[in-house]
Amino acid sequence: MTRIFIYSVLILLFFGGTFFGLGQEKYQITGIQYWSAPDHTRILLEVRGKASYKAFSLVNPNRFVVDFDNTTLAFPDRNITINDRIVNQIRFGNFGKNNLRVVFDVVQPVEPNIFFIENYPEKTQRLSINLFRPDLKNGAEKDRIAMLSEAKNKKVIVIDPGHGGEDPGAIGPGKTFEKDIVLNFARTLKKLFDEKTEYHALLTRSGDYFLPLKERTKIAEDCHSDLFISIHADSNHIKQNHGASVYCLSLKGASDEATRCLAEKENSSDLIVGVPFSENEDLNLTLLDLALTNNINSSLRYGVLILREIEKVHSVKFEKPKQAGFRVLKTAEMPSALIELGFISNPVEEKTLKQTDFQNRVGQAILAATDQFINLMAQKNTSPQNKELEAHVCASQP
Ligand SMILES: [Zn+2]
Numbered sequence: 001m002t003r004i005f006i007y008s009v010l011i012l013l014f015f016g017g018t019f020f021g022l023g024q025e026k027y028q029i030t031g032i033q034y035w036s037a038p039d040h041t042r043i044l045l046e047v048r049g050k051a052s053y054k055a056f057s058l059v060n061p062n063r064f065v066v067d068f069d070n071t072t073l074a075f076p077d078r079n080i081t082i083n084d085r086i087v088n089q090i091r092f093g094n095f096g097k098n099n100l101r102v103v104f105d106v107v108q109p110v111e112p113n114i115f116f117i118e119n120y121p122e123k124t125q126r127l128s129i130n131l132f133r134p135d136l137k138n139g140a141e142k143d144r145i146a147m148l149s150e151a152k153n154k155k156v157i158v159i160d161p162g163h164g165g166e167d168p169g170a171i172g173p174g175k176t177f178e179k180d181i182v183l184n185f186a187r188t189l190k191k192l193f194d195e196k197t198e199y200h201a202l203l204t205r206s207g208d209y210f211l212p213l214k215e216r217t218k219i220a221e222d223c224h225s226d227l228f229i230s231i232h233a234d235s236n237h238i239k240q241n242h243g244a245s246v247y248c249l250s251l252k253g254a255s256d257e258a259t260r261c262l263a264e265k266e267n268s269s270d271l272i273v274g275v276p277f278s279e280n281e282d283l284n285l286t287l288l289d290l291a292l293t294n295n296i297n298s299s300l301r302y303g304v305l306i307l308r309e310i311e312k313v314h315s316v317k318f319e320k321p322k323q324a325g326f327r328v329l330k331t332a333e334m335p336s337a338l339i340e341l342g343f344i345s346n347p348v349e350e351k352t353l354k355q356t357d358f359q360n361r362v363g364q365a366i367l368a369a370t371d372q373f374i375n376l377m378a379q380k381n382t383s384p385q386n387k388e389l390e391a392h393v394c395a396s397q398p
Pocket residue numbers: 162163169170178231232233266
């Protein structure tokens with residue numbers, strides 16, 4: 001009798017949620033992260049289960065509200081101060097019997113973009129809430145155009161610090177994030193370029209926020225940039241690996257297995273934040289092929305010069321540029337290189353990468369290589385240095 005009773009309770013518990021409790025499933029918000037971009041604030045809520053929600057705006061004062069059904073809060077912080085240019089603070093409160101209300105106190109009415117990140121493999125889902133301030137939208141673009149009109153007759157260099165926001169890139173044994181190292185380095189490099197009258201440098205991202213790969217290249221294209229430099233830090237399970245490397249775009253696949261793996265890792269950025277890969281890669285590659293071939297050769301020359309200069313101040317992993325299908329380099333308009341500064345997975349190099357002195361030395365090396373490259377491009381292809389580089393580049397191709 002007792003056994004039958006226990007079975008009955010178990011069966012009731014098992015099926016109860018399915019038959020009698022539809023819509024009664026309990027959800028929980030277990031975590032929150034946020035990042036401030038120039039024109040929007042990105043908030044990521046970790047939700048245990050795919051809770052249904054209603055989102056709407058309120059005025060006087062300006063708020064953006066998300067009401068979750070059958071949801072509780074798993075952490076004690078009920079107010080989070082942000083105070084960027086879009087969101088002042090986030091408040092959590094109970095709403096109705098079982099519902100949770102999340103209120104975003106906003107500076108001005110916002111344009112929201114809110115969605116669950118699809119195909120997220122974990123049980124905890126991620127709700128992406130992007131709040132754009134319309135008057136700041138495209139503001140960064142307008143700033144860039146204004147700056148460019150002042151930078152007439154200068155060479156425009158677009159520096160792209162990889163990763164950002166919820167995509168930390170590689171993480172070192174001392175918990176250093178690649179996204180932080182490359183942003184610091186990019187700022188140093190921009191300063192070095194801007195100190196010289198012949199250059200005007202700008203960054204694709206100026207803070208800790210995510211930028212899809214195609215937007216990074218678009219910035220370079222919109223600015224009619226002369227060069228595009230993407231900055232990264234390498235990682236490998238072999239802790240002893242060290243040194244910088246330079247990668248250029250390849251149309252015909254990766255030059256070796258390690259390069260292919262690295263390209264896959266750097267290309268996975270967009271997937272992390274749920275940006276779909278919508279382009280038809282094959283078609284694009286065919287169309288771009290002709291325009292790119294010439295550009296890739298220029299990029300390889302630039303890569304050789306960068307490595308030669310870096311080698312004077314820091315160790316290099318490979319003496320010649322490697323080639324792979326890096327999405328961020330897929331632009332037909334300007335020579336471009338992806339520089340892996342060193343191995344964040346190497347405990348010694350992880351510390352070195354953070355040092356101001358290291359960043360200045362390597363920055364100066366890239367600047368010196370850029371000077372040489374710009375001079376080279378101004379010369380005829382038949383110049384002795386160009387011919388020597390061409391021979392070097394051809395030897396480095398797979
Ligand atoms: Zn990276």
